[in-house]
Amino acid sequence: GILLHIDGSYAGYPHSVLRHAVLQSVACPVGETELQAFHTIAVPPPHMRVSIKRPAGQGRLGSLSVTLFSQGRFVIGERMALTSFSRTQSPSSIKGDINLATVNLWNDLASRITHNKPIIP
Template sequence: MNVTIKREQANSAIQIARYGVIILSLVCMSSRLAQADDATDDICKTAGQGIRLHIDGTYGGYPFSVLREAVLGGVACPSGALQVQAFETIAAPPPHMRINVKRPLGQGRQGTISAMLYAQGRFVIGERMSLSSFSRTQSPSSVKADINLVTTNLWNDLAARVTHNKPIIPQ
C-alpha cells in the first residue's frame, strides 16, 4: 500500500513538471513574439507604403536601443528614378528589410553589417560589408555612414536589375 501511494505521488509530480515546462515554454515564446513585433519600424514611407524594418545585432556591449537609433538614422531609402522604379514593382504589400550589425567587444575588432530585402514572401536582394575602421573603434552612432553605404548599395544593385532587364524578384 505504501509503495502504491509513493508511485502515485511520483506520477503526479512528473505530470506537474511536464505541464509546468509546457506552460513555461508558452509564456517565454509569447513574450519573445511580442518583443519581435516591437522591434519593427516603418521606414521610407515616401516610397509606396514604405518598408518594415527589422534590426538585429549587437554593438560592442552597448544597449540595443542605441544601436537601433543609429541604424534608423543611417538607412538610405530608394531615391533615384531607377531605384524608385525597381522598388515600386515590389512595394505592395510593403516589403521587409532586415539589417544586422555585429561588432564584437573590444577596440578595433572586425564587425559586419548585412542588409536583406524581402518582398512578397521571397528574398529579393542583400548586401554585406565589414564595418569601416572608424566604426570599429567608435560608439554606435558612428555606424550610420556604414548603414547608409550598405543600404545605398542595395538600392543601386536593385536599380541595376531594371537597367539590365532582369527580374526584380529573382526566379
C-alpha cells in the first residue's frame, strides 16, 4: 500500500471535495517494470504527497505536485501547471491532471530500472 497525504487548496472549495477528486484520480503502478520499482520501496509502505494549489479568482491557474517518499527519503516527484479547465471548474475538472502526474511519476520511477539507476537516489 501507499500512505497518501493530500494538501493544498482549490479556489475556496472544501478540502473534502479536493480529497475526493484526488482519491478518484491517483494512478497506481501497472506495468511490469513499474511494479518492480514499486516493490523495491514497498516495505514499509511509501508515502505519496499530492499538493494542489489553485488560487481563488476566475482565470487563475494553479499547480499540482506529486512527491513519493520511502523510509523518510525523497524518491521522485512530478510537478505541473493545472490545465485551463481548472480556471472556472470544480476540483473534479483536474482529475485528468492528477492522473497524468501520477502516471508520469510511476513511469519515471520505472525508467530508473531500465537505465540501471538506483530506485532511491
